[in-house]
Amino acid sequence: MIRYNGWGDESVTMETAKKGLEMLKDVVGPGQPGEDCPLAKMLAKVGPSRLPEHSLLSREPMDRYTHAHGQSLPDWIAMRGGTLENFPDAVAYPTSSQEVEDVMEFAQDNDCLVIPYGGGTSVVGHLNVPKSNRPVLSLSLERMTRLVDLDRYSSLANFEAGVRGVDLEAQLRALGYTLGHYPQSFEYSTLGGWVVTRSSGQQSMHFGRIDQLFLGGEMITPRGTMKLPALPASAAGPDLRQLVLGSEGRMGVLTNASVKVQPLPEMDQVYGMVFPTWNHGVDAVRELASASLPLSMMRLSNPKETKTNLALSGHETQTKLLNQYLSMRGIDPEKACMALVGVIGAKKVARAGKSKAWSIAKKHRGVIIGKTMGESWEKKRFLIPYLRNTLWEQGYVVDTLETAVTWDKVTNLLQSIDGAVTEAMAGFDEKIHVFTHLSHIYPTGSSIYTSYVFRLGENPAQTYERFLALKTAASKEIVKAGGTITHQHGVGVDHKAYLPAEKGPLGMEILQDVVKLCDPDQRMNTGKLLD
């Protein structure tokens, strides 16, 4: 059973280590637990539906509540505080492309707004229900989860778009294949959601982002169906797949997608290494990214994140031993930067690549600490989001933000984001704990992934005010530095105001015209991505 006001399955919890909590208490002060709105009270807010009955629709309050939000911080504040105001009038559960067409026809006949719904893991307000005179219909893809075809000869799999990551991977693995797309929301997010938000999996260095994995599919728009043939490459003018990628439900509903798959790798391991300073770490991962090695991922934590991760791990004795060992190797644990490096591929190639990678790391004074850290990360990689529930209950808010820039700007931007959110919080006479890692590392630059923890406000409005101040301050820094407003989470509503700075006036007009052309009645997920 999924939590009605948090992340993940109700039966799963992730405890906060004592040391981690002490650290937070020291940095931001004792948590201020708030009061959660009970489910019954929330459901009582869901008013009568404005839509007629239909065999593919549910008008039940619980369905309408669960489809009224995603997982952004404003969503959490509204769920926990009971301030969610708008709910879809019904939720449609089509089981085939034909039924999606039937639902779209119903939407047209009843002049309703349609919000396609994948796994509900959006963190930028993609699923917010607008206050509207028109009825709102959430179109859930949760019953469209089949592997339609696996073409081993062409390394291509076609799935219905509502398949969740975990089920997609299970279906492929049973046949000896993998897509290798592992966003941290993997257990709940869907293939369709990935494509239309341009998501990035943790091992994208080897498997590629979803933009590189998506080869074709079918999108049902209010103007008709767009079929995108799965082609390995094409020079036939601008690539329409690039319009569907990142369309965020504004053009139509992606009903199925063909993706590039590959046989399961012989070797897939993650190792830990530690660098004496941030600059050593950056020099190492930058060089590694350009070395054409069989690496699946690299993740470089700054000193604050390194210390935070060790404190939250709860392994106090091992951490002490590690710090002693690092000191012996001339590394000051206060300045140490932990990196995780994944090695992947056919055994012979991966081992040779590993040896080359280690020699590059050592050249930059990296100390290889073996597989334990990597194995622990692998075990917990999809559990970490559960910490958000636990910390909230202790009175702390955890949120993240992300961008990508070219190498010349990475370190400066990382620091200015940290400074901007710290200053914004100081405006409320409150402290914030900010820590960062580089998560997707390219020869030309890197994504920057910043997490922050601060105390819940006295009421939902105060917590939201804090969020908005932080988000605005960080987004302005990103725009000022010429970074992308989002490397992986998409635009939704939280990043919408910053999109024109990246696309320019003509670019925005082109996007607006495409959306208008596919959706002349402004039905599809209006208010998200762009106005």
Ligand SMILES: Cc1cc2nc3c(=O)[nH]c(=O)nc-3n(C[C@H](O)[C@H](O)[C@H](O)COP(=O)(O)OP(=O)(O)OC[C@H]3O[C@@H](n4cnc5c(N)ncnc54)[C@H](O)[C@@H]3O)c2cc1C
């Ligand atoms: C704990 C956590 C960890 C995360 N980690 C990552 C990460 O590592 N990498 C990353 O990239 N993102 C991450 N995200 C963000 C999120 O998981 C991604 O944006 C994901 O791609 C959303 O997929 P979804 O199926 O949940 O889509 P939803 O949240 O349901 O929808 C997102 C948007 O896509 C549209 N949509 C969904 N399905 C369709 C469809 N079939 N046709 C048309 N439109 C559709 C919706 O209308 C909406 O606009 C994380 C989120 C959480 C909560």
